[in-house]
Amino acid sequence: MPELPEVESIATRLRQGTHEQPSLLGQPIVAGQVLWELAVASPAPTEFLARIRSQVIQQIGRRGKFLVFRLSPDTLLFHLRMSGDLLIEGRSAPLAAHHRLTLDLGDGRRLAFNDPRKFGRAWLVGDPQEILGELGPEPLDPALTAEEFGRRLSAHRRQLKPLLMDQRFLAGLGNIYADEALHHAHLHPLTQASRLSASQGERLLQGIRQVLQEGIRRNGASIDWAYRGGEFQNYFRVYGRAGEPCLECGAPIQRIVVGQRGTHFCPACQPGP
DNA sequence: CACGAGACCTGTTCGC
DNA sequence: TGCGAACAGGTCTCGT
Numbered sequence: 001m002p003e004l005p006e007v008e009s010i011a012t013r014l015r016q017g018t019h020e021q022p023s024l025l026g027q028p029i030v031a032g033q034v035l036w037e038l039a040v041a042s043p044a045p046t047e048f049l050a051r052i053r054s055q056v057i058q059q060i061g062r063r064g065k066f067l068v069f070r071l072s073p074d075t076l077l078f079h080l081r082m083s084g085d086l087l088i089e090g091r092s093a094p095l096a097a098h099h100r101l102t103l104d105l106g107d108g109r110r111l112a113f114n115d116p117r118k119f120g121r122a123w124l125v126g127d128p129q130e131i132l133g134e135l136g137p138e139p140l141d142p143a144l145t146a147e148e149f150g151r152r153l154s155a156h157r158r159q160l161k162p163l164l165m166d167q168r169f170l171a172g173l174g175n176i177y178a179d180e181a182l183h184h185a186h187l188h189p190l191t192q193a194s195r196l197s198a199s200q201g202e203r204l205l206q207g208i209r210q211v212l213q214e215g216i217r218r219n220g221a222s223i224d225w226a227y228r229g230g231e232f233q234n235y236f237r238v239y240g241r242a243g244e245p246c247l248e249c250g251a252p253i254q255r256i257v258v259g260q261r262g263t264h265f266c267p268a269c270q271p272g273p
Numbered sequence: 274c275a276c277g278a279g280a281c282c283t284g285t286t287c288g289c
Numbered sequence: 290t291g292c293g294a295a296c297a298g299g300t301c302t303c304g305t
Binding site: 002003006065079080081082083117119120165167174175176177221223239261262 | 296297
């Protein structure tokens with residue numbers, strides 16, 4: 001499910017709160033329940049619960065597709081993988097079908113990690129770099145210049161689509177936003193990264209930033225049953241639109257499989273390598 | 274280094 | 290209608 005914009009939307013919602021739900025900042029974690037053992041990657045569930053008790057939520061952020069809760073003194077990390085989500089509910093609400101981990105807060109609410117497919121994970125660590133250390137740059141960080149991005153591209157002979165989804169190359173893109181970004185940049189997903197010109201590299205970075213910013217502005221995408229997010233799914237230009245006309249040129253959008261992932265592009269706007 | 278296949282899981286949708 | 294296959298926002302590991 002969640003790629004960078006969806007994770008960003010969740011982090012913002014939990015940090016800023018909404019009309020009905022106040023912010024989580026300042027809340028102590030007073031208890032917890034592990035409902036699916038593998039949902040806690042480390043430390044072991046018993047130690048995780050013992051150690052997290054009475055730590056206070058100081059900061060809520062995002063790095064790549066990870067949600068980052070700065071506690072005191074540890075850091076709580078979540079990766080939602082394909083179908084995870086974080087919900088706030090009353091502490092006495094009945095446990096929903098796919099809750100994998102719940103954390104009781106000081107004010108009577110409960111933070112619930114819900115994940116039908118059980119791929120998502122939580123970590124409690126002293127140093128978040130332990131988990132986040134290998135991630136590539138943040139695509140929206142202004143410190144990532146077109147020149148630097150171009151240098152990184154030229155260092156790889158891989159195809160663009162799998163390279164963009166490699167979190168060590170760039171942190172946060174997934175299958176949807178990679179396809180959308182390549183369409184924005186008018187680049188074929190199978191193009192070899194090292195063969196891009198400087199201006200094509202710059203166009204790609206612009207395309208990436210544009211689709212991510214639009215995704216964030218619309219609070220992410222909601223796809224079928226798995227994730228109730230924002231409205232960005234109504235604005236996809238290629239993802240999930242195989243056979244439908246390209247919104248730019250009218251040619252039918254094509255679907256191929258790259259690295260075992262469905263890949264959507266316009267054969268006219270994104271000419272083959 | 275790059276790529277493909279398989280594994281981890283459940284739920285929905287598609288095709289016959 | 291029913292039922293199995295295909296497919297889904299991600300990542301890890303292993304083999305070539």
